[in-house]
Amino acid sequence: MSSILKTLLDENVLLDVRNLVKHFPVYGGVFRRVVAYVRAVDGVTFGIRAGETLAVVGESGSGKTTLAKTILRVYEPTSGNIFFDVPLEIRRRMSEGWGLPEKLAELYDLSKFDGNRLKSIRRRMQIVYQDPSSSLNPRMLVKDIIAEPVRIHKLKLDVDHHVRELLTRVGMGEEHMYRYPHELSGGQRQRVAIARALSTNPDFVVLDEPTSAVDVSVRVQILNLLKELQRQMRLTYMFITHDLNVVDYIANRVMIMYLGKMMEFGERALIFDKPSHPYTEALLSAIPVADPFTRRKRIILKGEIPSPVKPPQGCPFSTRCPYVRERCLKEPPPLTELRNGQFTACFYPLS
Amino acid sequence: MSKRRGIGRVTLALAIVLVLVIAGFSYALFSFSQQAPSPTIVQTQTIVTTISQIPTTIVQTVTTPQITTMVQTVVTTPGPQVKNPNTLVIATIGDVESLDPAWAYDTASAEAIFNVYEPLIFFKIDPSLPAEKRGLTGEFEPRLATEWVWDDPRTVRFKIRENVVFHCGDTLTPEDVEYSFERAMVQDRDGGPVWLLLEPLLGVSSTRDDEGNIAVSFDDIDKAVEVDGQWVVFHLAHEFPPTAFLQIIAQSWGSIVSKEWAIEQGDWPGTAETWQQYNNPETPPLQNKMCGTGPFKLESWEPGVQYVLVRNDNYWRPPAKLERVIVKVVDEWTTRKFMLLSGDADMVVVPRQFVPELEGTACEGLTSTCPTGIRFVKDLPSLSVDAFFFTLDISTDSEYIGSGQLDGNGIPPNFFEDPDLRKAFAYAFDYETYIKDAWLGEAIRPCSPIVQGLAFFDPQAKCYTFNLDLAREHFQKAWNGQVWEKGFQLVLLYNTGNVARQTAAEIIKKNVESINPKFKIEVRNVDWPVFLRSMIQRKLPIFFIGWLADYPDPHNFYQPFFHSSGTFAQWQGYSNPQVDELIETAAKSTDPAERQRIYRQLDSIYYEEAISIPIDQPSGRHYERDWVQGWHYNPIYPGTYFYTIWKGY
Amino acid sequence: MSGDLRSYIIRRLLMVIPVLFGVSILIFSVVQLFNPIERAALFIRSEREAANVEGIIRKYGLDQPIHIQYFTWLSEVLRGNLGWSKVVSKPVLDALVTFLPATAELTLYAAPITILLGIYLGKKAAVHKDKAIDHATRTLAIIGWSMPTFWLAIMLLAIFYGYFGGLFPPDRLSVEASIYVQSGKFIRYTGINTIDALLNGQLWIFVDALRHLVLPTLTLVVVQVALLMRVMRSSMLEALGQGYVVAARAKGLDLKTVIDKHAGRNAMIPVATLSGLLVSGMLSGVVITETVFNYKGVGWWFVRAASQLDIPSVLGFSIFAAVLFVITNLVVDLLYAYIDPRIRLT
């Protein structure tokens, strides 16, 4: 574990998540007592550098959205720490392993925030949802939707001007200000959602499959817009997706999740080139290739993703892994650095 | 095919329901067109032939109407037909509270009791008079006692009738009589009728003191009534008007129960040791069962619904003519009216205000036959009186006296202490209009609590009349002219549904307000509990209430109206030692001349004091189907005495 | 699933307890708004009984603090004694047992007719949406729904008992029939007259009882049927608009088949829910109906008790209503789950 921390905690890190756990209780019986837990996020540690795009990839049910929402404190974390934008000096001391007085650490640990501190940090972290038609209040005008963060945080801004500027920024016009979401196209709606996310001028934006609900034809436009905005406003993205083509297009680094645990983590190019985890390999093999003459061996995973209420005893992927061996069934493999910033949770990484 | 089954089933079920409804409908129409079910017709003939002496053998055939005979047999008899010829059906409002004679204090319960149980003596009827005036209140005839003798003014003995059998099989003994009266005194529930026995027999009005602790010894109870061979002797605590005592024991609380049976039912075993346990019970052991000697036996009682009495064939007199009596509680007037019109009920209670609805429907006179089948009599004398009472010390927290001061926006709590004010109100009341509107003219204007029909009634007693000039004069004098100058404001309350009280209040309002624009009266209705509470807590400046005789003696009227410990006088805060002494003397006097003198004196003081103003003594009406025969009226009866009644033409 | 279902049912039944507590506390609090003398008025029906109001208050503990009265009552209830119903002079439990069959009999006829008629009319109206038959049935149903129950009841009584000389009388039985029923030759199995009459083989009593049931049943049905009809119609319309129904019709299946096989079942779901409401509506309805028709059931008993402040009776009835309510809802929920397996019991 310490090795991954050391590597991650370089000077550029904006978000530093350590051993984050989110369990949802399951109630049952006559008295509605807790009978089990859904281990949605089960001890995840990683960091995101300022200005980069980290893609979080996994099948549905792998906990990637839960992870993002826990970071954003939509869900209360069960345990773990979320450090956000720690000043350089302190971060150095952290990375040197000096350890910090608990009080001092808490000052920067998002997972312990509440009240006004939480509210003020929310100005700096935003999210764009998968489906813009449900993430926009149907009874609010575009203008009010975009201005909502400004109003919530009582920013002293000329609302009209601010909204107009944001609309222009996302490639829309003034004429859209007094429309209802249902009067816009899918792509336009997503642009409005993006504009809303950018309204408070945040540092960090979670993009929760922002293109999966829009038309294929506008998908690229949105991705380009996001890239452009990242450049202009120096944004840091956490990009959640299951579409590896998109990952290839936008991400700097990639994190593969399975059953609430991290399977592989590292530079995008490295992972796409040389996947070390059998699960990553399976995912990559499923990418449709535009070139009809290239043939790749498709690995088809058998079975379903196991229940997060009762995950397998050893490696979470052991039930479906084509290379499974005895050790995999007994103990969970630790996350180890394979090469230059590429981490894998497998006893027998692929070479 | 199966696709059609869904809606098919619904249709089928609907069809079945429809068929049922139509079947019911057509049957009803059919049987309606048959006029009346025929087993009744068959019985009519039998009854008609045997009307004077009813052999007991007929009884069995009547109870089993057969469906076949109902539809097929049509026996054409001349003249109109009698519905349910052996059964009397009455639709009434008040329901029976208890069947225990020591507990019951309401007329509905007493009606059931005096048809099933019997007292030692009973009020006489005078057959020479018309049925509605036949009842006498001061003369008696034997029932379970064959004769009675006053040994001295404080001792009276009754000879008990022999060979009388209770409904449950025991034979009547003098011990049963002793037990019945002692049992009543032992029970003496709060708010019950037993005080009527306690006053002459023990000289107290309750067996308990104000805290609810037993205040009499069993010895006193035991010695008050004693058996002497076939005789039972009553020892009075003090001298008491003999007629009044007889009037008391001739009523439902003087009923004789079977001792053996009562003890079997868990009632007081007749011994001294445990008697206190039987005092003031939550519910009496004889609450819902009866074993009397009367002409009828209890068949069933469904509280709130109805009770059914059947003929006692082993009655010591010839058995009753009716085989069965059903008394139903029907609260809704419209329903009762239809029951009478259709003949489903033979007698119904008709509230005064709905009399116009039956105009032209019923013929007057108890001997008439009417094309509509309904007849009535009116002007039945009653032993009740309504009056309005002034409260002399109104509770200061009363919400009905406005500001509580004589400033034009209210009245001071002692407002009515000034007799001029009381007289002013008495003169401002339009007695004639009141009787015309509230009672449709069928009431007597009483002048004193000794109303018409009581002994020592004075037809020449002085009376206030409606006279606005005199009223104005008294208002001007009241409170040294301050009332006239400043005006006042007060609220008159009546309990919802009591039309007479409402009318009285509105009449006072109208007339008093017309005298001086500064006089303001608001009339408001509240429910009975609130009315009662406000009255008891002395919150009402003026209250309307009525009084019904417990026994037809003037004492039973002057005591509550005028004695400082009387129910109404207490609520008014009225006390006059001279009056108290006069009332007490008259109550204990056995000399009619002396009593006459005292009551005349009380009448004139009552007029002068104007402490309460009697406004009406209602006279009753009685409605029945014209096939009902033998009904007679006595104002002291709690209801109808069924023994003499039969149905037919 | 079956374990889940069992624990769900147990949980729902346990829920009755707090509701009953709440109901009894609510009634006790409402009662506290009354002065002890006002409550003693229940025992004082004439002026002459009023002299001893103090004794009555003392005897029945009417002036004690609310919690003491409550716990006295509660401990009696736990011993199985629901108290004395003053308005009908018998124990509360007895009163319930006596008056329940009458109400049950009334609902036994009114509820199925209402449900079947409501479903039938609702379907008809939906299928012929915006046609004359739709407007006609809806208008009739709405007029029924808008009718003051008591007004309708009095009108019916006036017409069928007043004008037509006793065609459909009030009360439960005619005099002849009630004499026979009381006579001991008639065995009371259920207290429900029509059923007992059939079991005893006395057809004429059955018909007699039915005649007395016509008007109250009609009143209840007329007033309640609109609610069901409306729900049935709108859920039917919804079902008819759904893809599979359209597809089925496109396949050439005739309308009737489509309705029965496809739309009908789905449209039943809200009706199942509504049946719960219907029970409550019926209970409200019988209060007025029974009062007007002098039909001695629990509704009649309740009105009497409430207007005279007979607290044990009101409490007894409320507890009965609460139990009925919870059980009805439970049944409805289970039915719901049965009709539509997608619905999870949570």
Place this chain on the structure above:
Amino acid sequence: MVMPYLSSRKFEPRLREIRFTVKRLRSSPLSLAGITIIAAFAIIAVLAPVLAPPADPSRPFNIPRDGFSSEPRPPSREHIFGTTEGQYDIYYGVIWGSRTAFVIGIVVVGASLLLGISAGSISGYYGGRIDNIIMRITDIVFAFPGLILAVAFAVALGRSMESVMLAITLVSWPTYARILRGDILQVKQETYVEASKTLGGSDYWIITRHILPNAIYPLFIVATLDIGSIVLLAAALSFLGIGVPLGYADWGQLINLARNWVVGPPHDPLKYWYTWAIPGAFILLFVLGWNLLGDAFRDILDPKIRRR
């Protein structure tokens, strides 16, 4: 709060929605009838002081009496609808009764909405224990059939117009709370609520800006259309003798006064027709108006059937 929505363009889409609704309403003859009836009653209620000038303007709801006798008198020049039991003028009673009906309906609906919205939104939004408590309270109220609880409350509160309204309010709020709670539970799942939360919106902000605007609309309609049944319930209370004080201009009261005069003597059964037919017709028409409108509205607003 600022009113930032002054631009007329802003209203356009909502206007369109309303226009659509109105168009649908107009195309249905039943709803048209309903609207006409209610409008007529509204006019009567507004013009009451002109149509039936009160003798005592400080107490306009007291029906004037003409004498004290109980038998109703038929319509005459003086009393154009006749007098009912106790000589209360029927014409005056029904005219001012329209006002009473509107007052009861509007006050009760307003008050129940206020209570229902507060309880329902707290319950639905926060969930957990407080939801449990509020829902158990509504369970307790629901455990009684509406009329029965209203009877209990009205008896306890005493005889006045206020206590009638309070009693009905106490009975009807839980329905609204439940409806709203259910809708809120649905709306709460919507992503835009979560979005607002991640934006830092407070609970109050989220409830008032997102949840209520999306959940409350159907409730408003349902509640408004309940006016008919509320008036019916009030009339039922009057009929059971628990309603407004005697002499108060109220239709239920008039019917109660007429209940014993439904059928005249056998030779003239319709003798007192005016006592029950006139107030009965007023109440029936009023409730019918609301129910016709309500039925049409439900049809149009039900998003599941609504076709655009």
